[in-house]
Amino acid sequence: MFQGHADTSIDDKGRIIIPAKFRKHILPEANNVMYVTLGRDRCIWLFPSYEWTKVLETIRETNPYTEDEVLMRRQMLYHTDELLIDTQHRILLPQALLQEAGIKKEVLLLGQIERIEIWNPEEYRKYLKKGKDSYESVMQKVMSARFGNKKEF
Numbered sequence: 476m477f478q479g480h481a482d483t484s485i486d487d488k489g490r491i492i493i494p495a496k497f498r499k500h501i502l503p504e505a506n507n508v509m510y511v512t513l514g515r516d517r518c519i520w521l522f523p524s525y526e527w528t529k530v531l532e533t534i535r536e537t538n539p540y541t542e543d544e545v546l547m548r549r550q551m552l553y554h555t556d557e558l559l560i561d562t563q564h565r566i567l568l569p570q571a572l573l574q575e576a577g578i579k580k581e582v583l584l585l586g587q588i589e590r591i592e593i594w595n596p597e598e599y600r601k602y603l604k605k606g607k608d609s610y611e612s613v614m615q616k617v618m619s620a621r622f623g624n625k626k627e628f
Contacts, residue, residue, distance in 0.1 A: 476500055477586030482596070484580050489573065490565040491582055497591055498564055509566055511593075513554035516602050518585075519568070519576050519593040521558075526589045568593070 481494040493501070501509075501523050510527035514520035522530060534551065537544040554575070558566045573579075577595045585592040585599070594602075606613070 476588050477591050479586050481584045483582050485582055490567050493564050507560040509558045511556050511558055512551050513572060513575055514592055517576050517598050519572050521591040521593055
């Protein structure tokens with residue numbers, strides 16, 4: 476389960492090192508294979524192979540006859556690439572995805588349970604600022620809708 480964040484940078488060849496705090500959550504069944512695609516809000520999504528299989532199952536269940544689902548399917552799969560983790564724990568990110576996300580040198584990795592998001596740190600700051608509500612009010616809305624009045628945590 477990926478959580479937390481890490482700041483890193485891209486080397487001259489377009490590679491990033493997956494930090495140990497995230498590597499330890501990549502299970503052996505991934506076989507050093509990761510999948511990358513364009514995420515939401517100008518970030519890149521990085522999945523271990525076993526989590527990507529679950530994403531594909533969800534995509535397969537979309538309706539291939541509705542405009543939004545067809546567009547989402549086409550865009551997500553268009554940007555998808557299979558990456559191998561090398562012996563130094565690096566992955567080579569596709570240049571096209573780096574350009575789409577506005578990533579040049581500095582990178583923010585953000586754990587999102589089943590995936591890692593890869594951000595240009597400045598784009599992430601802009602994303603946070605554009606939110607209308609505070610963290611607390613969003614948490615209250617989301618968790619209240621999920622749990623109602625139960626005191627789960």
